[in-house]
Amino acid sequence: MKKITLKDIAKYFDVSISTVSKAVNDSHEISKDLKQRIQEYAKEQHYKPNKLALNLLNRSTKTIGVIVPNILNYFFVQVLYGIEKVANENGYNIISCISNESYEKESKTLEFLDSGTVDGLIISLAEETQVKERVEGLQEIAENQIPLVLFDRVSDLIACDKVIVDDFEAGYKTTKYFFNIGCKNVAFVSPIGKSSVGKLRHEGYKKALEEAGRPYDEKLVVNFTAKDDLDLIMSFLLNYKPIDGILGLDEITAVKILHIVKSRGYNVPNDVSIVGFTNGQLSQYVTPSLTMVSQHGKFIGEKAAELLIKRIQHPDRPFETKMVKTSLLVRDSTKKLQ
Amino acid sequence: MKKITLKDIAKYFDVSISTVSKAVNDSHEISKDLKQRIQEYAKEQHYKPNKLALNLLNRSTKTIGVIVPNILNYFFVQVLYGIEKVANENGYNIISCISNESYEKESKTLEFLDSGTVDGLIISLAEETQVKERVEGLQEIAENQIPLVLFDRVSDLIACDKVIVDDFEAGYKTTKYFFNIGCKNVAFVSPIGKSSVGKLRHEGYKKALEEAGRPYDEKLVVNFTAKDDLDLIMSFLLNYKPIDGILGLDEITAVKILHIVKSRGYNVPNDVSIVGFTNGQLSQYVTPSLTMVSQHGKFIGEKAAELLIKRIQHPDRPFETKMVKTSLLVRDSTKKLQ
């Protein structure tokens, strides 16, 4: 049961550890015969070099750590796929962790990953971290320790490579789209009101209103959290004004909104048009299928991994920020363009 | 930028490494004054003990590795949560990896996790691994190396602790339920036909047919893979016989089936009743909401983590297999019981 080491093998053959090391690594320095016997025995005993020792020796683990806030959000799953793809292509493994939007969980994970376990880090900030701007830990890491790439939920206070979505434009264009299809009262419903991403989309929403010469009505802007009763909130919203457009800031929110709106007797899209964010699995299979803003998660993941690997190889490059544009996938939850 | 070590600090203060070690660990052996100066300097320089070195020393990493086949399946996400909960409660971190149903990916991940990186492993087999019965690697690991718990997709060939779902009973009871609500022709649609889980449910399905005195019609049993066109397959199925009940073996399959059946003009549940597996996010928000078999993923995860931790502490306990029962969550995609 106990793991076998070079030392054990050396004792068994009554040779030195370094001889065994060379033998298992198939060095030409060792005689064919001894080499073969050692290799056979090693296989028999299931010898595996201890990675910990090797990593310590190489001061590298060929592993990159990833922290995402929420694995139930399909966007992050897509990003993960993208990261993994590029990482594997470059001989890196990834270890993915979930912060669950919690600052504490994020810090603990960071503590774990930092200090030798990984060669680099790719992170999207937990909402709590963004809200409280508690980024000292990450600043330190970025400045003094290991290569770091931030994506999607980033912070200006941290100097590092970043991959971000053009969320301002996304909010702006989507709102404009509502107007184009004839909507008058467009609500903005956000489960991530306090994250950078939510704020930027909100700014875009405001700009579109302004440009269209429509008043900004803060009652049409709803921020809610997991604890809130979305049903109740939507009820207020729908009774407040004849809403005919709703923008939901993630996929599950859009799906829930659709469900609630339908169950209150509205027709989607004739009475109310709905657009969500993230082109995931749910949105295509609900009825009607949802029009969504795709952030190209996989692409973002690929870019983030590329940036990180470049940084690992050239620690002194200037920092880069990559901006990724969104696309609107028009389906059946929005009225047709005339 | 370079990481600072005890050695560096020792040099700076012109003391020995062990003195520094004791100082940063707040040992009483060190004089107040020196201790304080060292600690200050360490903080200033962002000293962090190298985990690799510590783990090597302790021959333990307080980390457990998890490999799941598919992160898009909500069941596995739930299991992950359960594992993480118990792991954290016991001072363990988890690192979760995805095999993507591929044997090769699973092996590579295993290779990485094995050999010192984790103290134990929790795995649900990739379908390819189950189909081909390529479990030698895992056998070795279980027998000679690190504690292993298998869940859901297990193999009889591997001697270790296991947590399994009573899939036979689930298939049996669910099929019986279809009969109870008056269905005559119940189809069985599986994206995991070759996994142990799919097979057991299928056995249960057969037993229910038998008990009800109905003939087994293999044309009503459909196995498909990601490459197949489910639309086409369902089309054949629906034209073949007046199907009035469909059992889909995972959540996304059930949702897709619902979508296809509806779009062909059938009423759900009046014409066709549908039941799926896994109580996830999608099934409640489609229309009509889907009746689902819950496997209690989180509970399974908790049990798996408990078993693993017990095994780590007592390597010589006899192996255990925990069987978890499913429950049927009746919603609107099935006809009501009379």
Next chain:
DNA sequence: GTGAAAGCGCTAACAT
């Protein structure tokens, strides 16, 4: 062809 020694970063037992 084989082995001794040093070292990766750290701790702990044992001097001094």
Next chain:
DNA sequence: ATGTTAGCGCTTTCAC
């Protein structure tokens, strides 16, 4: 109160 030594498992000079 501080330092020395040994060792975790491994590789890599450098001797022999």
